[in-house]
Amino acid sequence: MIVDDEPDIRYLLRKMLEKEGYEVTEARDGRECLEKLKKERPDLILLDIMMPGMFGWEVSRRIKEDEATKSIPVAMLTVRTSEEDKVKSLEESLADWHISKPMDREKLMETIKWLLETPPKR
């Protein structure tokens, strides 16, 4: 599931992932993501941080604190690249990984494949 308030980013990511054979769903913001998770169980959530209404960090924390969704790997996919932001992703928001944009296509696909196959354990 791609969660990003920018339609262009969602479109680009969707095309990229579908080309690799992945099925993709989208959410426009954190609230829509949490709502969709009541009915859907994606294998991975790619989550933007800077979104209106609720930051991605808060969305991730809610996903990870909910018994029903905590096992879904969550990766922040963001232009926020400082070490402090990465620590916040891994520790406060309990996300499984932090991917800094821009990242080249090949590396992004390798990271997604890894997160789907053997997401890091806490």
Add this chain to the structure above:
Amino acid sequence: MGTSIAVASGKGGVGKSIIAANLGVSLSKFKVSTVVVDGNVEGASLGLITGIKSPPASIHEVLSGKRSIYDAVVDAGGVKVVVGDVAIESLRDINFDIFEKAVEELSKKYEVVIVDCPPGLGRDAVTALSACEQVILVLTPDISAVSEALKTIVVAKKVGCIILGAVVNKTGSKYDIPKERISDILGIELIGEIREDEAVKKSLFEGKPLALHKPSSQLAMELTNVAARLLERLYPYK
């Protein structure tokens, strides 16, 4: 004037002291005059790793102003070391602020001063980092070690320590975070990967760094490769 390199980790138990000692041995074998200093005064382990049980003077005696740093340098059969005292009472009267001066003094005599830093980001760890010009991060391939390494990078940047790269230790499980992903998230180059191996435990038991104990072993070779990559970064034009 030589350079000083902190071997640091945000998390304890990642094998930092073993890597510091073995890097010292390997650099000495490359004919680079090197001294390894135990900067972990509350959990000194360099003496155990190098088999130095009764040094002429300990880093604790230096930091309490009783002895000169030069009195504490001892040959550990291939590498010069300054080890700590494991007795709790040795922690009395220590002034860790002297540490920076001690490292500076050693840098006048040795090409490379390696400082085995305390784990974490407490006062002593930050002081030890501040005392060094450059830093190598040591971490294990798991999420908590990655997160702690990120915090160490923040502090290293704040104190003006140049980050030479990271060494990922105790690898070999299929659940490891891949080294490429670790390099991506840390935003720094990996200068080495050391596999988990019984040989490390045996070398600890024997009190000899692996690079001395079994120099032809695969692991010792990996540690030598780390030292070689480190040299490329320290002296790129040689």
